[in-house]
Amino acid sequence: MARRSLGASLLSLLAVGNSLFFQTSVAASWPYGPLVTEGRDIKNTEGEDVVYAGVNWPGAADVMIPEGLQYQSVEYIVSQIKSLGMNSIRLTYAIEMIDQIYENDGEDVPIQTAFIEALGETNGTKVYNQVLAANPSFGANITRLEVFDAVAAECAAQEILINLDNHMSLGAWCCNTEDGNSWFGDTYFSVANWTRGLGYMAEHGKSWPALVSMSLRNELREPDNNATLAAASYNWQDWYKYIKQGAGAVNAANSDVLILLSGLSFDTFVTPVVRGTALTPSTSTFQLSDFAGYEDKLVLELHTYASTTNCTSLEISLYNSGFQAMHPEDPQTVNVFPIALTEFGFIQDATQWKDNVYATCVASYLAQEKASWMQWVIAGSYYIRTGVQDSEETWGLLTHDWSTWRSPEYVEGGLVPLINKTASP
Numbered sequence: 001m002a003r004r005s006l007g008a009s010l011l012s013l014l015a016v017g018n019s020l021f022f023q024t025s026v027a028a029s030w031p032y033g034p035l036v037t038e039g040r041d042i043k044n045t046e047g048e049d050v051v052y053a054g055v056n057w058p059g060a061a062d063v064m065i066p067e068g069l070q071y072q073s074v075e076y077i078v079s080q081i082k083s084l085g086m087n088s089i090r091l092t093y094a095i096e097m098i099d100q101i102y103e104n105d106g107e108d109v110p111i112q113t114a115f116i117e118a119l120g121e122t123n124g125t126k127v128y129n130q131v132l133a134a135n136p137s138f139g140a141n142i143t144r145l146e147v148f149d150a151v152a153a154e155c156a157a158q159e160i161l162i163n164l165d166n167h168m169s170l171g172a173w174c175c176n177t178e179d180g181n182s183w184f185g186d187t188y189f190s191v192a193n194w195t196r197g198l199g200y201m202a203e204h205g206k207s208w209p210a211l212v213s214m215s216l217r218n219e220l221r222e223p224d225n226n227a228t229l230a231a232a233s234y235n236w237q238d239w240y241k242y243i244k245q246g247a248g249a250v251n252a253a254n255s256d257v258l259i260l261l262s263g264l265s266f267d268t269f270v271t272p273v274v275r276g277t278a279l280t281p282s283t284s285t286f287q288l289s290d291f292a293g294y295e296d297k298l299v300l301e302l303h304t305y306a307s308t309t310n311c312t313s314l315e316i317s318l319y320n321s322g323f324q325a326m327h328p329e330d331p332q333t334v335n336v337f338p339i340a341l342t343e344f345g346f347i348q349d350a351t352q353w354k355d356n357v358y359a360t361c362v363a364s365y366l367a368q369e370k371a372s373w374m375q376w377v378i379a380g381s382y383y384i385r386t387g388v389q390d391s392e393e394t395w396g397l398l399t400h401d402w403s404t405w406r407s408p409e410y411v412e413g414g415l416v417p418l419i420n421k422t423a424s425p
Ligand SMILES: *[C@@H]1O[C@H](CO)[C@@H](O)[C@H](O)[C@H]1NC(C)=O
Pocket: 119, 120, 123, 388, 389
């Protein structure tokens, strides 16, 4: 902290005479935001590289609040994440939460109601009471958004950055191509509700010091439930049209946050954006000037879940899918961006992390690229997943009751070393 004290005292001095100056100046303390991009890097206001090394904390399923709170406190869960040396989380939410706030004249729903809606009267009441018992700071009438606020406040207290991710329109487990949440205009995926929700959360998140970036939409995918929509719209041209609307909604509400753009086919590729090739069926291409005034706020995100026995071929595939964006020296790279691998994961047992080629290959590749990443998933269980209550998550870093590491072997042998090789500052 010492090296920052001069800047900080200068700011306080100026603040005495002009409080406006203080409000509009950059933060002289953690998280040293707003963050910006510079070529393939994300930078903080100290000029340091910011590389996310973090984990997904889901909050977009039926109850529409962050998971795990019937078992552990917000403080405990954030402490566990922090203890690994991680610097960030990808916190997911559903647009339906904001739709319901609008329907309810601006008032959010108390979590007691949300639990009963999602789990039924008996189990909903029981789990709600468990949440209050595990989190004594929660008042009885706490709302969903206030739970998000509590998570954000604890992340700030423990210096964990937040990438806030719109995971679904409906509050439900994600994803498949027939769930009505696949693509812009799908059954539950209203573009107007989506941009309204993005703007709402961007505005609301101004009160979260830990919030530094927002993902526009998780895993866009072909709407197999609607052949007409798929044929007419599931393409890069419409992707670009809607991504510009989403990015514009976020930036208009909150010009500080970075904006993560995700690709097609479950966010497995963003190649035309990187190579500046036609956004088909149109012949036009990605133009940074379409994001005038916030050209230095865009980051690309990718997901990878694969089964492979050949690391070289997975590396080539990741490169061609988008990591090429971090290689300005490659003549094929037209648009240089930082890449964040915001989902990858595997079963947390004693051996997968070291014996499964996919698991070892992703780890070595991230370290080699010094790219940002967020593993799926911290959750040891979910309140409810596709109808199953208290559902076990074998990919969760934590055990069912979120108390301890599911695979201490991985944490020690794979995860902490990866964090050590990538997390920055
Ligand atoms: C309610 O919770 C119990 C476990 O406490 C579980 O056995 C039961 O299946 C749940 N009810 C529903 C409808 O899922």
